[in-house]
Amino acid sequence: MSGSRRPSADRVTLEVVARVAGVSRATVSRVVNGKASVDESLRQAVERAISETGYLPNLAARALVTRRAEAIALVLPEESRILGDPFFGRVVSGVTSVLTPLGLHLVLLMTGRHTREQVVTDLRQGRLDGVILIHTYPQDPLPGQLVKARLPVVLAGKPQTSARITHVDVDQAAGGALAARHLHALGRRRFATITGPLDAPAGQGRLHGFRDTLTALGQSAPLVAEGDFSRDGGAAAMSRLLAAEPELDAVFVASDLMAQGALPVLRRHVRRVPADVAVVGFDDSSAALACEPPLTTVRQPVEDMAAELARQVLTRVDNPEVPPAAVLFEPTLVHRDSA
Structure with missing residues (x-):
């Protein structure tokens, strides 16, 4: 042979x-x-x-030399939210693209009081080398605890704590601005938006970028309905918007998953997309392609951002004295059939 x-x-x-x-x-x-x-x-x-x-890699031999666990924890929101959101699968894919070739293990953990205690203990006792945090809430003590303990940690998104922490994010306001300019260029004038949670930087940033850009273009402030980044939340928010303004003709939805929930509501109200209402989403996830019609959306490069999170945490595992960094990715607009 x-x-x-x-x-x-x-x-x-x-x-x-x-x-x-x-x-x-x-x-x-x-x-x-x-x-x-x-x-x-x-x-x-x-x-x-x-x-x-x-x-x-010979992990056992390497661990003896480096005194490391060869494991990085990815701390995610509660399981019920993960199962319905394609965003988190993309995060895992991006992180493992960096860790797997190096022979490093990824440990998935869900948020909760026990999880926070476990993460701190495992890092201090050498069972984990570093932590990547996804979507913390404003009062979450874990980022501050890890920073105070000088443990390797990076955060997805803008910190909601005074602690100086390395983080990776997309320019949320720039994404909202892209949606506003696109809808305005289509000649739409009755604007509305379904936001993410307004106690979170992502929800705030996307709203501010959208609203501020419309103001700069000489348009009235958009009608606002707060969502929760879920399909059901998008449907409920769309119903509220139509009840307040049945003749709206442009909607920026702050996640593709919420847009997937909002579009059937528009159909039930006999509002054609995009003829009557132009819709722009955010993420460029698999949910955007599952929409009918396929969704025009603001793309955040989730896999690239997640890979950068992995690289940043490994940098801090290797050298705990590296100062905190902020890495910002630029969004782009993906044109499809909804706007």
Whole structure:
């Protein structure tokens, strides 16, 4: 039989990975051990080579040397919310795209008082190396506890605490502004919006960007109905908007999932989309494609943002003295059939 065979994972060495990636063994070692001081193009080349060769780090040996658990926790909202929202699957995909090639484990945890106590204890006792927090609430003590204890933690979204904490976010206000300019350019003039929770930075930022941009364009402030980032919440908010203004002709919905709930309400009120009402969502998730018609939406690059969260937490595991950072991604508008 001719042709080469991929070597078995237990025979693949750092030297083999280095040869495939076209880099030095030292560079491969730094990537495998989660070191921050690697150029991004070299890091990607090494991660591709790891995938191609099937290299598996010797986690037991590495743990003895590094004194690490080789595990990162991803703390998510309560399970009932996760099951219905495609956003969280995209977060997991982005985080594992960085951790898996390095042989690191991802530990999923749900929010709750016991979870907060467990996270702090596990970090202090070495059962976890770092934590990525998703969607904390304003009074959540966990971010401040972790920062005060000088433990490796990064946050998805703008902090709602005075503690200085590394975070990764999309420019929420810029996303709302994109929606406002697009709907205005279509000639719509009776504007409304279904916001996210207004006690959360994402809900506030998207509303402010939308409303402030309409004002700058010489338009009246939009009618506002608060939602909760759920399908049912979007449906209920859309009903409230139509009761207040049956002739509205443009709606910015602050998540695709809420838009998926809002569109059937418009159909029941015999309001055609986009002929009578133009609708713009936010996220560019699978829910946008499941809408009828397919949803024009503001895209936040969730997988890229989640991968950056993973890189940031690994940087802080490697060097706890690295100062807090704020990484902001830019949104884009994806044109489909709803607006």
